[in-house]
Amino acid sequence: MDSRKRSVLVVEDDLELSTVMDRILLSIDRDLILEWATSAEDASELLASASRRLGGKLYDLIIADIDLEGIGTGLDLWNQCRREYPTVPLVVTSGTHPDVVGPTFLQKPFSVRECRDLFADLLNQ
Numbered sequence: 582m583d584s585r586k587r588s589v590l591v592v593e594d595d596l597e598l599s600t601v602m603d604r605i606l607l608s609i610d611r612d613l614i615l616e617w618a619t620s621a622e623d624a625s626e627l628l629a630s631a632s633r634r635l636g637g638k639l640y641d642l643i644i645a646d647i648d649l650e651g652i653g654t655g656l657d658l659w660n661q662c663r664r665e666y667p668t669v670p671l672v673v674t675s676g677t678h679p680d681v682v683g684p685t686f687l688q689k690p691f692s693v694r695e696c697r698d699l700f701a702d703l704l705n706q
Contacts (some may be wrong), residue, residue: 587704588614592624592645592658593674602644602703605693611628617651619699621645625661634665642703663704668701 587610591602599617605615618624624645631639643662645655655673661673676689686698 586612586614586616587641588616588639589626589644589700589704590616590618590627590640592618592643592649592655594619594646594648594650601693604698605697605701608697609704613704615638618691620649620651621655621658621661622651624658628662628666639666642700643669643671643702645671645673647673647678656684670706672699672703688699 586618589606591599591606593599593602596617596619603615606615616627618627624643628639641694643658645658645681647655649655649658657677660672662669671684672687673684674689674691684705685699
């Protein structure tokens with residue numbers, strides 16, 4: 582059995598959500614390692630670094646908002662992950678794009694229970 586602690590990358594530029602997201606994720610597994618990025622570019626750097634460091638499996642879940650600071654979007658990140666890290670589950674969130682098709686999508690505002698249930702299902706696959 583793999584004794585490595587599970588890790589989640591949250592890509593969100595609204596840092597007011599960090600406390601809520603941290604609580605939700607840590608209620609699923611209090612030993613989760615949580616990393617935050619505020620742009621698709623920062624997330625890409627974290628993904629590349631983790632991939633080099635760990636040589637394969639990196640994050641157990643990636644959660645990314647569509648509207649991010651910088652030139653990339655959460656959908657750009659989703660496309661990159663599908664190409665480079667196809668086994669890592671990714672959830673895209675948005676409060677302004679209710680018509681997203683493709684990725685696992687969570688519409689903001691979301692309920693804590695809805696969010697927790699989705700993340701728990703993806704982490705326990």
